[in-house]
Amino acid sequence: MHSIDQIISYSYIPITENKVGTWRFSEPFFDEKTSPCSFHCPINQEISHIMILLENKKYKEAFLNMFEKNPLLYTTGSVCPAFCKQNCNRKEIDSSIDINNIESYLGKMFIDYDISETLSNEKRDDRICIIGFGPAGISLSYQLAKKGFIVDVFEKMEKGGGMPIYGIPDIRLDKKIAEKEIKRIEAIKKINVYYSTEIKKDDIEKLKKEYKRVIVATGLQDPVKIEGLEDVYYGIDVLIKYHTKKFSFPSNGHYLVLGGGNTAMDVALYLLNNSNKVDIIARRDVLRAFEKEVEEVKKLGANIIFKAELKEWDKKRGGALININGKEDKIKADGIFICFGQKDKNFTDLKNIEKIGDIGGFEANLSTAIASGLKKAYEIIGIEKENKNIKIATIEMINKDIIEKKDKTEIINNETLIEEASRCIKCGICTECKVCETFCPDLAIDVNKRPEFDYDYCKGCGICYMECPRGVISLREVNR
Secondary structure (H helix, E strand, O other): OOOOOOOOOOOOOOHHHOOHHHHOOEEEEEOOOEOHHHHHOOOOOOHHHHHHHHHOOOHHHHHHHHHOOOOOHHHHHHHOOOHHHHOOHHHHOOOOOOHHHHHHHHHHHOOOOOHHHHOOOOOOOOEEEEEOOOHHHHHHHHHHHOOOOEEEEEOOOOOOOOHHHHOOOOOOOOHHHHHHHHHHHHOOOOEEEEOOOOOOHHHHHHHHHHOOEEEEOOOOOEEOOOOOOOOOEEHHHHHHHHHOOOOOOOOOOEEEEEOOOHHHHHHHHHHHOOOOEEEEEOOOOOOOOOHHHHHHHHHOOOEEEOOEEEEEEEOOOOEEEEEEOOEEEEEEOOEEEEOOOEEOOOOOOOOOOEEOHHHHOOOOOHHHHHHHHHHHHHHHHOOOOOOOOOOEOOHHHOOHHHOOOOOOOOOOOHHHHHHHHHOOOOOOOOOOOOHHHHHOOOOOEEEOOOEEEOOOOOOOOOHHHHHOOOOOEEEEEOOO
């Protein structure tokens, strides 16, 4: 048997001197991103940060964080289309976070909160005129007043709120709470609201001489009418009249609602709740209304007829001739409600005037109206808020396997509020979970409020990037 001398490799320098970072071709870096819920929110609320505050029972801080951009939290959370919820990454794991109901709950929780601390002591000589005290006008008024501007608002109705008060059914929005939100803004000393005061387009030039800026925020409240069609109701008209106690919806009849938007669903909702049979006649094969409103009327028994339009209407005989996908059909009905959208007959054609809300070309929904007021305020105050290089934390950037599945929690108290907020992934922001630090094979990551990388020892394997449950780590090519 031959003996072989064994030669064992031995390093005289410690492993810490072996800087393997020179091997890498790519490297991780901390790259905080915007969550898709915040990106798709017209108001750009910092939703992930708000959920962290709620998890830590910091209710007031969470409220003030949201209130800073939106003075109508309860109203918005109750009736907005919830673009945030629709684009929540959590839906790819189990179900979306109930963001709009969290917003509504916070608004209701702090409905009597004194907002004086949100107002600055700044004083400005400029007086701003706003025509209309609906969501867009309220949003703009608040943002300007808290920065020291004196704001005069002219509102043609007896109270403020616009469509949420005069258009949205009472069933979907507690008007008493909504009106409290409006009155809280109205009570700010630098805001003067003149109710029952209608401004015509002929008044604009005079107002321009009296004020630094004149902004129209009236919304679109005149119905689009069909020429030659008589003995019909127009949806927006009856909603406004109903909410001002000048109209009562009929009962125990059969009615046709023409249109596929939100106004059509609101009219149908009132009719259905008054024991009527309702056919919704939609010209397209899809409805423009928000999904939750469509589902609501369908549950109550509304019959939706797609690709259909009215050809003839004879109220005396109670008959309507409907063209359904190219074929004519007669339907007996007691009346017709036309809901083909709204327009403005006062300011639309007026040029050289600033407009916000849907009269300014913005999408006709509550959150977008509030956002338009916020954007105009930033412009007037001189705040630059646009970031053209926004990175979104998409679901592909998130390690779904680490996130525990949790059922949605109905928000009925503070405890369930925290439970639902805790389901939030906090996409795009570091929560110091230390998953990256745990999985790093080279111990090259130290998490202290954010991951810090020791590039002397990082080989660029990308494990931290793949394991991060929030998408805050990205990879880049090493520039040698």
